[in-house]
Structure formats: structure tokens, C-alpha cells
Amino acid sequence: MPPAPGITSVAAERNGIDAAWTAATGTASFEAQLATTADFAKPVTTQRTSSTRARFERPASGDYFVRVRGLDAIDGTPVLDIKPYLPQYDAIPGATTP
Secondary structure (H helix, E strand, O other), rough: OOOOEEEEEEEEEEEEEEEEOOOOOOEEEEEEEEEOOOOOOOOEEEEEEEEEEEEEEEEOOOOOEEEEEOOOOOOOOOOOOOOOOOHHHOOOOOOOOO
């Protein structure tokens, strides 16, 4: 599986919460979420962006968690590591099937 985007900073600012992350290989866009619990059972808000930054509107006082995941270019689903079969790399000389 490709690496997840790496969150590089989360800062509570006067007007909201700013988050930034590194881009992950194979992603066309990102989904950033803000939640009050670490399991993200009920996210407070979700944003989709092609940027490596998000700003969440200032939430009520309390503790919050941020997570980011990469989305693929075709249909916005989470990126999966699917590799093609390339004979020059994947073929095993002399292999047989039962």
C-alpha cells in the first residue's frame, strides 16, 4: 500500500485549525477530517482538496483530532496499491501451473 500522507503540522489559530501534510505517491487529492474522538466515528467536518493544506472553521472548545488520507484520481476512493503484471519483472522462468 502506498504511504499515507504525513501530517506535518496542526495549529489552532484564532479563526480555525490549520493542517498541513506531505503528498503521498499516487494520490490526486486528499480527504482531511476533524473529529472529537481518535476513532473518527463521527467527524465534525470533512474536506476534500487537491492541496496539501486544509483550514477547518473554529470549532467549539475541546480536544480535536485531524487525519488525512489520499484519494485516487478516477473516483475519489482511497488509494490502493494495485500493481500491473509486467512479464519482464514478474515472470518466473520455468514456472508451471498445477
